[in-house]
Each structure stands twice: as C-alpha cells, then as structure tokens.
Amino acid sequence: MARVLVGVKRVIDYAVKIRVKPDKTGVVTDGVKHSMNPFDEIAVEEAVRLKEKKIASEVIAVSCGPAQSQEVLRTALAMGVDKGIHVEITGAEYDTLQPIHVSKILAKLAEKEKADLVIVGKQAIDDDSNQTAQMTAAYLDWPQATFASKIEKGDKDITVTREVDGGLETIKCKMPAVISADLRLNEPRYATLPNIMKAKKKPITKLTPKDLGVDCAPRIQVVSVEDPPTRQAGVVLPDVDALVGKLKEGGHV
Amino acid sequence: MFSRGARQLERRLRIQPLGTSLARAYAAGESALPQLTKDRYPVQRGDYAELTDNHLSFFKNLLGHRVITDASECEPYNIDWIKSVRGYSRCVLKPKTTEEVSKIVSFCNEHKVAICPQGGNTGLVGGSVPVFDEVVLSLSQMNQVLDINDTSGVLVCEAGCILENLDERLSDHGLMMPLDLGAKGSCHIGGNVSTNAGGLRLLRYGNLQGSVLGLEAVKANGEILDCLSTLKKDNTGFHLKHLFIGSEGSLGIVTKVAIQCPPKPKAVNLAFLGLKSFEDILKVLKKAKHELGEILSSCEMIDERSINVCTEHLKVKNPLPDYPFYMLIETHGSNNAHDEEKLNQFLENVMSDGLVLDGTATNEPSKMKNIWELRERITEGLLYDGYVFKYDISLPIENFYSLVPVMKERLGSDAVRISGYGHLGDGNIHLNISVKDFTQEIYKKIEPFVYEYTSKFRGSVSAEHGIGFRKPKYIHYSKSQESVQLMKELKKLMDPKGILNPYKVLP
Known part of the structure; x- marks a missing residue:
C-alpha cells in the first residue's frame, strides 16, 4: 500500500475581500480569515479517499508557514489525514516564500517519509503560481501528472486523467509520482x-527548513503590489443609432 | 492574483448575490404570469383618480426620465418575486431626493392618486406591489450613505440602500448591520425598517424597533417629518419613529434612517447539526442558550423537506445528508480561541448526550457561506415547487413545529410539500405549503385554519413578514379589536385620503 504526502497551504479565504496594503508591499493579512487553499483541499480529499479504498496506508499533510499553519493541518487531520508536519517559516522568509522553496521541502519530506505519492493542489489561490507540483517532481526526479481530474491505481502504476486545453488527456505513469489536483477531481x-x-489528538510534528537542509533565503524582491484596475462606468445611450455610432467610433463594427 | 483559481471556484460554488438568482427565478417562470390580484382576490378598487396625462406630465417635469410608463418595463414592479400577486400599474416613479418624494406625495394627495411605495420588492405578503393601478414609488435611486460614525457606530443613509451594500460599507469601519436576512442582496433598508424586518440574528442583536435611532419620513400631505436623531437616548415626547417602523408605508414613506450598528465580530463560528426529533432540538436550544451564552448569535432549525428544496432544486450540497431535522448554531465573539473552546465543549456535550447525531463546524468564511445557503435559499428554491402558501408565525416554543404535522394530516396528498424552518431562537417558524397550482379549494382548506390554530396558542399570524395585502383580514387573530380600532384612527389622522399603500395592513 502507498504512503501519500499532501501539501496544504494556508491562504486568505476566498470569500474574503482582498485589500492591498497602503504601502503596496503586499496584501493585508492581519485579522483576515484564512483557510486551506481550496485546491489543496481537493488533494487532501483524494488522498483520504485512497486511504478509504485501502490503496493508501498512511496520509501525511505538510504545511509551510507561521504557527497558524497548524490550523489548516488540523482541518486536514479532521478530514481524515493521519498525521501532520508543520515546517515553520516566519517573518521575512515567509513573506518571500516561493514554490521553489516549498518544492524543495516537499521533496525532502517525500524521501524522509518514504512517500509513494505526493499530491498537491494545482495552484494556490493567493499567488496562482502553479509550480510546486512540477518542481517537486523535478527535484525528486519522479514522473508528474498535473491537473488531475481522475486518478486510478494500477499494480505498479497510476492512470491519471488530466484536464488539458480543449479536452482530457489520459496518461499512465510509474510510482512514485507527483500529482496536482484540478477542480473536478472530487468534491x-x-x-x-x-x-x-479526533483530529485534536492526532500528532503534528514541527520542523524547520534547516532541519531538512533547505535554504529559504529570499530569491525575489517584491517591487509593488497593486489593485487591479477598476472597471470603467458604462454609458446609457438613447437609441440604436447612437449605439451603432459608438461601436463604429471604437472600431468594433 | 486571486484570478483564475478563485474564479473557477466561484463558478463551481455558484456564489451569487440573491439579486441574480431572483432575476433567474423570474426568468424561469416568465411564461406563467400570476393571475392579476384583482381577479384572484375579492377586492374592490378604491375611489382613487385614474392616471391622466396631466398627472404624468407633472411627474415627468419633476423627474425627467426617471418615470417609467412602458408596460413591459413596469411589469417587474407589479409582481412580487414569489409571484403571488400582480398589479397593473403603468407608472413607476424613481425620486432621488426627499424633496422629490415630498412633491410627488403632496401632488398625489391633492389629486387623490394612490401610491404604492416600493423598496427591493422582496416582501412575502404582497405589500410592496400595487393591487390595482397605484403609482409605484420606487426608492431605489435614493441609495446614498450619508454618514458612518466609527465611534458611536451610527449609520445614516437613504432608504434605498441595499442591505448587503451597507454591510460592506460598514465592514471598512469595523461595523456591521444589526440585521441579516436571505434577501440581503436585493432588499432596501427603507423596506426593512418599514416592515420591521427580523432575520437571522434577531436573537442576538434585537429588532429594528431597537436599532433604529431615528428616521426621516414623508407624510401623506407631503410634509417632511425629520425624526433623524442619532441619539441612543431621547425621551422627549412621543417616539414618533415607531409609527413608521413596521407600518409598511401606510402612514408615511421612510426616506432616511439612522441605525445603531454593532461592531463586526472578530470571531465567527458556525455549527451545522443533524438531529432525529423536534424534542431533541428543544433540548439543544436550551443547552446552547446556557452554554454558549453571550456569544450565541443565531439559532435556526430546518426540517428535512425544507433542506431538500435546496439540494433538489438549487443543487446546493448538504454536508450531512438525510437527517429529519437540522440546526444551525452560530457564534459571534471577539476572541476565536475562547469561542472555539466554548463551542467545541458544547458540541461535545450534545454529541455525547446523543441529542445530536452528527454535525460539522467551521470558521472558514467560504464554508460558512455554503452552509448558510442551505438556510437562506429555501424561499428561492420553493418557487420551483409550484404555488407556495407561505406562513410566518410566532408560536410558543413548545408548539413551534406542531403546525407542520397538523397540516400534513389535514391536506394529505393535496400538497406537494409541507415544510417548516425558521428562527427557532425567536420562536418564529416559516411554514410553507407547496401545491402544484393555486386553487380556491386548497386555499380554503388552509386559511383561516392556520390562523385559528396560531391564535389558539396565542401566537402571532405574522412574526416578521408583516401584514401586507395577504393578511389584513387575519390581523384580529393576533390583535384586539381596540388595538385595530386605534390603528385605523391613526391611519385616518395621518393619511385622511388613504393614498398611501391602500388595501394593505388594516382590514
């Protein structure tokens, strides 16, 4: 049976209105409700289902971030994950934490925990990077199956249906492998x-990037974070002729 | 940032303001317009002036293009959103200022033109649409926030502000509206005040009679009455504002309001529970009041048939399928660690006592929103059943649910669905009887029986929806003859020609 490692990121809840800090260094996070990245939630759900189908023997969730990251680990544990690993990263390092750091951490942990599958969300809804799964696979030199909408386990391999532009692609890859979960994988x-x-009694191990030999020094500098442009107000035109005129003026007809 | 991923999720979870869903519900049943009120109900048109070109030119001079006369454009203002009543007004007025309202009302009073004031048109008793051809006075253009005071927490705004928009504006100041209801995306604060709307958190934040500090209203003769006090305490003479709170536009038109707003809670938690019987619900309610104490902000119950409305018709996901009864328990507080501990202890207790069979709890806004949909969208979902007889009743808590089984026995297969849900903490149940089509026989089987039953237990025949057009003849089930007489005298005094929202509220 397989051991599954799942990445869970703590992000601002998607029902919360995002505000840019006045000094444009980032978005306001103080006092703002956070929750698990919804795509990671799909990854957790899939891992737990694999366990329920007796395909997985143990499911381990990892979250990288400040102390509050343990909240999303508790959520994962309550959904059925067996144990949590909290890789504590705070302050300036957390502010500039990038998929490259997280994938190094995940790769190290996958080796340490002897994982057969790493499942993460296809992207996080805060930075929309869509890089962690791919880079984790590269560091481990494992096959990758991204944007999964269906996962079936064979004897030594897995068959994954991927959501690609214009349709679905079904691929088969050897285990161990890295999978990223797309929206339609499950609910x-x-x-x-x-x-x-029960989740309150499940163990959460605390580590630092240093324990894993990963350097989280910033590789980027945030120059400016800005609100998207606000939509311009429309105009009400008196009749069809005026509309046609305007459309012609704008070169639309 | 927050682009593609978040948008996909929104689509999946069908997050949308009620306004859009209402529009869709309208569109869904467009082919089947409800029968005209004058044909369905035995009601006589009053001795009011018919609209003339002279009237219209006065309105057009005053408002310019903010006068609607086209029949199809007037349609949405003539039909209530649950499509139970339909008027045939050919004139909708959209004033932007109190002075314009004053001039309109004064003119109408002089020429004896009947007026139907309208807010977001989300009422459930036919109070906000014309019965015949009354001129519709829509407050929708009066939507300015005039002042928000961070320290006192007082909001002053115009009557046509949409409740949800106000809540968003207040949120920037760390405040919230003291009321919340399913129609928040469409309903106007002026309508809320005029109907003394209750909602989901009345249990904690009280009703509008307490929260409204002051208001401005236009009387039937066009006079502007300035009671727009922002004081918490003001015992100087009669509290005239109360004449307009809950009188459904029959004594005057509310144009501005001053509302006391509580601080927005830093910690919000929500538990959704599955139970086996109403007896157990009562036990959990009692425990919740005692164990959650000051942080309890809402306590709602939903029966299985009500929740099925959301899952079957609106495809909302129920995380706890197939329990006969459900409860929603919400807490508002200032410290999440404290609240969560309290809530968890309470939940552990009710689980180990076997009162709650299963449940889920969360403080994630997105999940809480999804769970609330199961409660807030029932009214919308019921529209898909056919015609719905809606009752909004206060009963002593022990008898809260008893009407549902009684009606089931009385109606048998005549009804498609008989469901009950509502504000358990406030003893206010929403009884809904869905039938395929409205027929006089079924109508007579239900009314006045429902009201007689309510009266027998000294309940109220309208807990929060008001009297509107549908219930004037049943007001006596909850109010003494002397009370109704005094109401009539007040109406006569304040609106001698009876031009304000006629055929409604009083028998």
Missing part, C-alpha cells in the same frame, strides 16, 4: 464533529 467533504474531535 471535498466537510469534517464531521467526531472527526474534528
């Missing part, structure tokens, strides 16, 4: 009360 469950209670 994540709500943790039920008994499982929320």
Whole structure:
C-alpha cells in the first residue's frame, strides 16, 4: 500500500475581500480569515479517499508557514489525514516564500517519509503560481501528472486523467509520482464533529527548513503590489443609432 | 492574483448575490404570469383618480426620465418575486431626493392618486406591489450613505440602500448591520425598517424597533417629518419613529434612517447539526442558550423537506445528508480561541448526550457561506415547487413545529410539500405549503385554519413578514379589536385620503 504526502497551504479565504496594503508591499493579512487553499483541499480529499479504498496506508499533510499553519493541518487531520508536519517559516522568509522553496521541502519530506505519492493542489489561490507540483517532481526526479481530474491505481502504476486545453488527456505513469489536483477531481467533504474531535489528538510534528537542509533565503524582491484596475462606468445611450455610432467610433463594427 | 483559481471556484460554488438568482427565478417562470390580484382576490378598487396625462406630465417635469410608463418595463414592479400577486400599474416613479418624494406625495394627495411605495420588492405578503393601478414609488435611486460614525457606530443613509451594500460599507469601519436576512442582496433598508424586518440574528442583536435611532419620513400631505436623531437616548415626547417602523408605508414613506450598528465580530463560528426529533432540538436550544451564552448569535432549525428544496432544486450540497431535522448554531465573539473552546465543549456535550447525531463546524468564511445557503435559499428554491402558501408565525416554543404535522394530516396528498424552518431562537417558524397550482379549494382548506390554530396558542399570524395585502383580514387573530380600532384612527389622522399603500395592513 502507498504512503501519500499532501501539501496544504494556508491562504486568505476566498470569500474574503482582498485589500492591498497602503504601502503596496503586499496584501493585508492581519485579522483576515484564512483557510486551506481550496485546491489543496481537493488533494487532501483524494488522498483520504485512497486511504478509504485501502490503496493508501498512511496520509501525511505538510504545511509551510507561521504557527497558524497548524490550523489548516488540523482541518486536514479532521478530514481524515493521519498525521501532520508543520515546517515553520516566519517573518521575512515567509513573506518571500516561493514554490521553489516549498518544492524543495516537499521533496525532502517525500524521501524522509518514504512517500509513494505526493499530491498537491494545482495552484494556490493567493499567488496562482502553479509550480510546486512540477518542481517537486523535478527535484525528486519522479514522473508528474498535473491537473488531475481522475486518478486510478494500477499494480505498479497510476492512470491519471488530466484536464488539458480543449479536452482530457489520459496518461499512465510509474510510482512514485507527483500529482496536482484540478477542480473536478472530487468534491471535498466537510469534517464531521467526531472527526474534528479526533483530529485534536492526532500528532503534528514541527520542523524547520534547516532541519531538512533547505535554504529559504529570499530569491525575489517584491517591487509593488497593486489593485487591479477598476472597471470603467458604462454609458446609457438613447437609441440604436447612437449605439451603432459608438461601436463604429471604437472600431468594433 | 486571486484570478483564475478563485474564479473557477466561484463558478463551481455558484456564489451569487440573491439579486441574480431572483432575476433567474423570474426568468424561469416568465411564461406563467400570476393571475392579476384583482381577479384572484375579492377586492374592490378604491375611489382613487385614474392616471391622466396631466398627472404624468407633472411627474415627468419633476423627474425627467426617471418615470417609467412602458408596460413591459413596469411589469417587474407589479409582481412580487414569489409571484403571488400582480398589479397593473403603468407608472413607476424613481425620486432621488426627499424633496422629490415630498412633491410627488403632496401632488398625489391633492389629486387623490394612490401610491404604492416600493423598496427591493422582496416582501412575502404582497405589500410592496400595487393591487390595482397605484403609482409605484420606487426608492431605489435614493441609495446614498450619508454618514458612518466609527465611534458611536451610527449609520445614516437613504432608504434605498441595499442591505448587503451597507454591510460592506460598514465592514471598512469595523461595523456591521444589526440585521441579516436571505434577501440581503436585493432588499432596501427603507423596506426593512418599514416592515420591521427580523432575520437571522434577531436573537442576538434585537429588532429594528431597537436599532433604529431615528428616521426621516414623508407624510401623506407631503410634509417632511425629520425624526433623524442619532441619539441612543431621547425621551422627549412621543417616539414618533415607531409609527413608521413596521407600518409598511401606510402612514408615511421612510426616506432616511439612522441605525445603531454593532461592531463586526472578530470571531465567527458556525455549527451545522443533524438531529432525529423536534424534542431533541428543544433540548439543544436550551443547552446552547446556557452554554454558549453571550456569544450565541443565531439559532435556526430546518426540517428535512425544507433542506431538500435546496439540494433538489438549487443543487446546493448538504454536508450531512438525510437527517429529519437540522440546526444551525452560530457564534459571534471577539476572541476565536475562547469561542472555539466554548463551542467545541458544547458540541461535545450534545454529541455525547446523543441529542445530536452528527454535525460539522467551521470558521472558514467560504464554508460558512455554503452552509448558510442551505438556510437562506429555501424561499428561492420553493418557487420551483409550484404555488407556495407561505406562513410566518410566532408560536410558543413548545408548539413551534406542531403546525407542520397538523397540516400534513389535514391536506394529505393535496400538497406537494409541507415544510417548516425558521428562527427557532425567536420562536418564529416559516411554514410553507407547496401545491402544484393555486386553487380556491386548497386555499380554503388552509386559511383561516392556520390562523385559528396560531391564535389558539396565542401566537402571532405574522412574526416578521408583516401584514401586507395577504393578511389584513387575519390581523384580529393576533390583535384586539381596540388595538385595530386605534390603528385605523391613526391611519385616518395621518393619511385622511388613504393614498398611501391602500388595501394593505388594516382590514
């Protein structure tokens, strides 16, 4: 049976309105509700289902970030993950944490935990990078199956249906492998009360990047973070002729 | 940032303001316009002037293009959104200022033209649409926020502000609206005040009679009454503002309001629970009040048939399928660690007592939003059932749910669905009886029985929706003859020609 490592990122909840800091160095995070990156939630759900189908023997969730990252690990544990690993990264290092750092951490942990599968969300809804799965696979030199909308386990390999431009692509790859979860892979469950209670007793191991020999020194500098341009107000035109005129003026007809 | 991923999720979770879904619900049933109110109900047109070109030219001089006369454009203003009533007004007015409202009302009073004031048109008792050809006075263009005071927490705004927009504006100041209801994306604060709307958190934040500090209203003779106090305490003479809170536009038109707004809670938690019986719900309610104490902000119940409306018709996902009863328990507080501990302890207790069979709890805004949809969108989903008889009843808590089984026995297969849900913490149940088509026989089987039953337990025949057009003849089930008489005298005094929202509120 397979051991599965899942990456879970703590992001600003998507129902919360995002505000840019006045000094344009980033977005306001203080006092703002965070939750698990929804695509990572799909990754967790898939891992837990693999366990329920007796394909996976153990599911381990990893989150990189400040102390509050343990909250998303608790959510993962309540959904059915067996244990959590919190890689603590704070301050300036956390502010400039990039997929390259996280994938190095995930690769190290995959080796350490003898994982057969690494599953992560295809992207996080805060930076929209869509890089972690790919780079993790590169560091491990494992096959990668990104944008998965269906995963089937064979004897020694897995068959993954991928969402590609214009349709679906089905690929087969050897294990161990890295998979990134797309939106239609599954619908994540709500943790039920008994499982929320049980999750409190499940272990969370705390590590630092140093423990794993990963250097999280910043590689980028944030120059400026700005709001998207606001939509211009429309105009009401009195009749069709005026509309046609305007369209011609703008070169649309 | 927050682009592609977030947009995909929004599509999947169908996050949309109620306004859009209402528009869709309209479109869905466009082919089947409800019967005209004058044909469905035995009601006589009052002795009001018919609209003339002279009237129209006065309105057009005053408002310019903010006068709608085209029949199809007037249609949405003539039909309530649950499509239970339909008027045939050919004149919709959209004033932008109190002075314009004053001039309109004064003119109408002089010429005896009947007026139907309208906010977001989300009412459920036919109070906000014309019965015949009354001129519709839409407050939708009066949507300015005039002042938000961070320290006192007082909001002053015009009547046509949409509730949800106000809540968003207040959120920048660390404040929130003291009321929240399913129609928040469409309903106007002026309508909320005029109907004394209740909603999901009345249990914690009280009703509008407490939260409204002051208001400005236009009387039937066009006079502008300035009661726009922002004081918490002001015992100087009669509290005239109360004449306009809950009188459904029959005594005057509310144009501005001053509202006391509580601080926006730093910590919000929501539990969604599955239970086996109403007896257990009562036990959990009692425990919630005692154990959650000051942080309890909402306590709602939903029966299985109500929740199925959302899952079947609107495809909202229910995380706990197939329990006969559900409860939503929400907490508002200032410290999440404290609130979560309290809530978890409470949940552990009710689980180990076997009162709650299963449940889920979360403080993630997106998940809480999804769970609330199961409660807030029931009214919308019911539209897909056919015709819905809606009752909004206060009953002593022990009898809260008893009407549902009684009606089931009484109607049997005549009804498609008989469901009950509502504000358990406030003893206010929404009883909904869905039928394939409206027929007089079914109507007579239900009314006045529902009201007689309510009266027997000294309940209220309208807990929060108001009287509107649908219930004036049942007002006596909840109010004494003397009370109704005094209401009539007040109406006569304030609106001698009866031009304000006629055929409604009073028998």
